[in-house]
Amino acid sequence: MPLKPPPLKNDCFALPPGVDWTPVDQALAMLRDRLHPVVGQETVPLQQAAGRVLAADVVATRSNPPQPNTAVDGYGFAASATGEGDQVLPLVVGRSAAGVPFDGVVPAGHAIRVLTGAALPKGVDTVVLDEDCAVGEGVVAFRGPVKPGANTRRAGEDVAEGDVALPAGRMLTPADLALASAVGLAKLPVYERLRVAVLSTGDEVVEPGAKAGPGQIFDANRPMLLAMIERFGFQAIDMGRVPDDRAALRDRLDRAASVAHLVLTSGGASAGDEDHVSALLREAGAMQEWRIALKPGRPLALGLWQGVPVFGLPGNPVAAFTCTLVFARPAMGVLSGSGWAEPLGFTVPAAFTKRKKPGRREYLRARIRDGRAEVFRSEGSGRVSGLSWAEGLVEIGDGAAQIEPGDLVRYIPFGSFGL
Ligand SMILES: Nc1nc2c(c(=O)[nH]1)N[C@H]1C(S)=C(S)[C@@H](COP(=O)(O)OP(=O)(O)OC[C@H]3O[C@@H](n4cnc5c(N)ncnc54)[C@H](O)[C@@H]3O)O[C@H]1N2
Numbered sequence: 001m002p003l004k005p006p007p008l009k010n011d012c013f014a015l016p017p018g019v020d021w022t023p024v025d026q027a028l029a030m031l032r033d034r035l036h037p038v039v040g041q042e043t044v045p046l047q048q049a050a051g052r053v054l055a056a057d058v059v060a061t062r063s064n065p066p067q068p069n070t071a072v073d074g075y076g077f078a079a080s081a082t083g084e085g086d087q088v089l090p091l092v093v094g095r096s097a098a099g100v101p102f103d104g105v106v107p108a109g110h111a112i113r114v115l116t117g118a119a120l121p122k123g124v125d126t127v128v129l130d131e132d133c134a135v136g137e138g139v140v141a142f143r144g145p146v147k148p149g150a151n152t153r154r155a156g157e158d159v160a161e162g163d164v165a166l167p168a169g170r171m172l173t174p175a176d177l178a179l180a181s182a183v184g185l186a187k188l189p190v191y192e193r194l195r196v197a198v199l200s201t202g203d204e205v206v207e208p209g210a211k212a213g214p215g216q217i218f219d220a221n222r223p224m225l226l227a228m229i230e231r232f233g234f235q236a237i238d239m240g241r242v243p244d245d246r247a248a249l250r251d252r253l254d255r256a257a258s259v260a261h262l263v264l265t266s267g268g269a270s271a272g273d274e275d276h277v278s279a280l281l282r283e284a285g286a287m288q289e290w291r292i293a294l295k296p297g298r299p300l301a302l303g304l305w306q307g308v309p310v311f312g313l314p315g316n317p318v319a320a321f322t323c324t325l326v327f328a329r330p331a332m333g334v335l336s337g338s339g340w341a342e343p344l345g346f347t348v349p350a351a352f353t354k355r356k357k358p359g360r361r362e363y364l365r366a367r368i369r370d371g372r373a374e375v376f377r378s379e380g381s382g383r384v385s386g387l388s389w390a391e392g393l394v395e396i397g398d399g400a401a402q403i404e405p406g407d408l409v410r411y412i413p414f415g416s417f418g419l
């Protein structure tokens with residue numbers, strides 16, 4: 001049985017009294033402080049560990065490299081027996097190749113044929129490159145002086161046995177698999193993959209490809225959110241669409257909470273008559289309607305449903321997308337055991353003009369062309385085409401701003417958000 005941590009505390013989304021419009025950083029700090037890993041652990045074969053989150057430090061069971069060896073094809077000898085000027089050393093019979101070491105001892109003043117990756121035989125601490133040698137009958141000649149230790153690798157120079165090679169909480173990359181293997185591990189302790197359920201709400205939303213009547217729209221959020229979760233490295237669970245019917249939504253939330261560690265809904269997040277997500281979460285008693293000082297994505301309903309955190313994302317696709325990158329993804333990081341993730345941004349010149357009043361942070365759909373950040377022609381939060389056009393977001397701080405072409409702005413590529 002995988003280890004099950006205790007459920008989240010019921011007040012994890014509570015705001016301090018008197019707070020109305022929550023600044024983005026404050027909302028983030030609250031999520032960061034109050035969420036904890038909720039996933040069990042398992043051990044998987046190395047080859048299945050890419051993209052998984054390490055549940056414990058990986059300690060090297062073997063040094064890399066495990067023994068001193070040669071970095072090049074050439075001739076090995078003891079540096080102390082050589083000097084300045086032309087050196088002519090008799091060759092011992094035999095050679096040392098990778099995986100087929102030379103068992104004997106190379107006497108001082110002698111040399112031996114060595115091939116890249118081969119263990120250095122006893123008596124050898126230095127190698128001279130093939131290209132710097134002339135080889136005659138039983139002798140090798142090269143020009144001194146040769147730096148002691150040249151063209152060799154020390155045992156453990158990369159990682160020493162007993163070192164922490166990979167820290168717990170790391171989402172394993174292909175390179176990490178190379179490292180874990182190099183230091184002797186064939187299986188790795190990982191967290192169970194975070195399961196995130198996604199459902200769409202609203203009478204107007206119909207399945208892509210279905211017949212859409214007047215006033216109906218195709219579900220754009222669900223395919224997007226499911227794919228985003230997979231790209232973040234988590235397991236997405238499709239919980240379908242639910243009409244604006246409280247009983248149906250309650251039932252669907254029950255099912256989602258029974259299979260997932262986290263539930264993302266979209267639509268019905270604000271406090272209108274048909275905003276059943278926020279109404280139900282309020283009824284469940286652990287609900288915070290965050291009016292975040294953020295554009296787009298102001299209403300965000302947060303709550304616990306049977307102990308499972310629910311992010312009630314706004315219905316507008318651009319707002320749902322932005323809230324997922326800015327809030328849901330770092331929260332998923334904590335829940336998954338990989339910890340809080342800050343997206344890496346870059347300061348680049350703007351290719352646009354923008355005036356902004358103080359009081360809320362803005363994220364503009366953006367991309368880099370000719371070294372400058374251009375932004376989408378509209379800020380409308382239903383403009384799905386702008387999400388597809390964009391390759392990142394420009395973040396404009398909470399204060400007032402007057403941005404002119406050439407001014408420096410913060411650009412965060414989608415890749416920095418794990419997309
Ligand atoms: N009186 C106010 N009205 C609104 C406010 C406000 O502060 N006061 N905020 C606006 C903002 S900003 C947003 S964002 C939305 C968020 O509202 P909800 O989360 O309750 O979302 P809905 O009203 O259900 O939907 C908004 C919009 O998005 C479309 N939608 C919903 N689901 C999908 C989907 N799966 N795929 C594509 N499009 C979807 C829906 O049809 C609406 O057009 O509230 C504003 N109103």
Ligand code: MOO
Nearest residue numbers: 296297298319381
């Ligand atoms: O969250 Mo709304 O879509 O800001 O614009």
